[in-house]
Amino acid sequence: MTEASIGAVRLRSRALLAPMAGVTDRAYRELCMEHGAGCCVSEMVSSKALSFQSKKSEKLMVISGIERPCGIQIFGDEPSCMAEAAVHAMKNQPDIIDINMGCPAPKISGSGSGSALMRKPELVGEIVRAVTAVCDVPVTVKIRKGWDDGSVNAVEIAQICERAGAVAITVHGRTRMQYYKPPVDYEIIRQVRQSVQIPVIANGDVDSAQKAKEVMERTSCDLVMVGRASLGNPWLFGQINAYLSGEKLFFPTLEEKLDTMVGQVEKMVEYKGEYIAMRQARKLVIGYFKGMKGAAALRNEAGKLSALEDIYKLRNRILNT
Missing domain, CATH: 3.20.20.70 (Aldolase class I)
Known part of the structure; x- marks a missing residue:
C-alpha cells in the first residue's frame, strides 16, 4: 500500500x-x-x-x-x-x-x-x-x-x-x-x-x-x-x-504477553515514580489477562498492585501455574 x-x-x-x-x-x-x-x-x-x-x-x-x-x-x-x-x-x-x-x-x-x-x-x-x-x-x-x-x-x-x-x-x-x-x-x-x-x-x-x-x-x-x-x-x-499487506499475522505467546506487560509497567515507574505508576497500572494491565485461565482472579490481584516487585511476582505466578 x-x-x-x-x-x-x-x-x-x-x-x-x-x-x-x-x-x-x-x-x-x-x-x-x-x-x-x-x-x-x-x-x-x-x-x-x-x-x-x-x-x-x-x-x-x-x-x-x-x-x-x-x-x-x-x-x-x-x-x-x-x-x-x-x-x-x-x-x-x-x-x-x-x-x-x-x-x-x-x-x-x-x-x-x-x-x-x-x-x-x-x-x-x-x-x-x-x-x-x-x-x-x-x-x-x-x-x-x-x-x-x-x-x-x-x-x-x-x-x-x-x-x-x-x-x-x-x-x-x-x-x-x-x-x-x-x-x-x-x-x-x-x-x-x-x-x-x-x-x-x-x-x-x-x-x-x-x-x-x-x-x-x-x-x-x-x-x-x-x-x-x-x-x-x-x-x-x-x-x-x-x-x-497480505502477510502472516503474529500472535504472542503467554510469556511474550507477560514480558511486555512487565516492560510497560517498568517504563511507567521510570517516567512517573513507583507510587503513581503502580496505582495507574492496576487498570492498565488487566487487558493482558484476556483469554487467560482465571482471568477474573488475575484482574482482582492486579487491583492490589502497589510496588514494582508485585508485577514481577504476578508474572512468575502466572507462568508457573
Whole structure:
C-alpha cells in the first residue's frame, strides 16, 4: 500500500493509536509505536489548565523520540485560550496538534468542551481557525457522530473544520449520548469521508485486523484509529499492518504477553515514580489477562498492585501455574 500522511507528516502505518485519558501515557505510546502504530496522540490536555501553568498538564505533553510521529491533544471551549494552549504545546515539538471535540465524559462535555462543541458549529470554526493560525504543524480534529440522535451533524462539523484549516478529521461513529455502547455507525463516517477532501480517520470498535480492513472498506477511509482494543494487546497494530499487506499475522505467546506487560509497567515507574505508576497500572494491565485461565482472579490481584516487585511476582505466578 502507498504511504499515508497527515499534512506533511508521514505516518508509519494506517492504524493509529487513539488518545485515551488515563491510558495513552508516554510508556503506552512508546509501546504501541514499537508494535506498529502509525501515529500516537497524548492524553487530552486542558487549555485552561495550561493557562494556569499546571505541572500535571505539562507532564502529559512530554514526547520522546521513540513515539514519533506524536500529536498533543488539547481541549477547551474558548478560541483564544485554545490558541494559547497550542502555542504552549508547541514547546514540546509535537508533530501534530489535535483538538478534542469528541470526549463524552460529563466533566468535559458538561463544561462546554469535548463533544459539547458538536452543538455549536460556529464556535467549532472559531476554535479551529484560532489554533491553526498559531501552529506550524498540522492541526487535526476528533469528533463524534453528533450530540444525540436528533442532532447528527458530523458532516457539517467536518466541513467546518476543513474550511477552518484542519488537515484531517477523526470520526467516532457514535453520538455523545451513546458513549461507547451501541454499534458504531460506519455509514456516517463514510458520509464524512465523501464530504471533505482531507483525510478522514475511522474510529470505533476496531478490535481486530479483519475488522480494520472491513471498516476501511465500508467507510472508504484510508486510516483507522484503535483505542480500547489495544489495551493489553499492542500487537494489534502489527496484525492490522500485516493483514492489509497480505502477510502472516503474529500472535504472542503467554510469556511474550507477560514480558511486555512487565516492560510497560517498568517504563511507567521510570517516567512517573513507583507510587503513581503502580496505582495507574492496576487498570492498565488487566487487558493482558484476556483469554487467560482465571482471568477474573488475575484482574482482582492486579487491583492490589502497589510496588514494582508485585508485577514481577504476578508474572512468575502466572507462568508457573
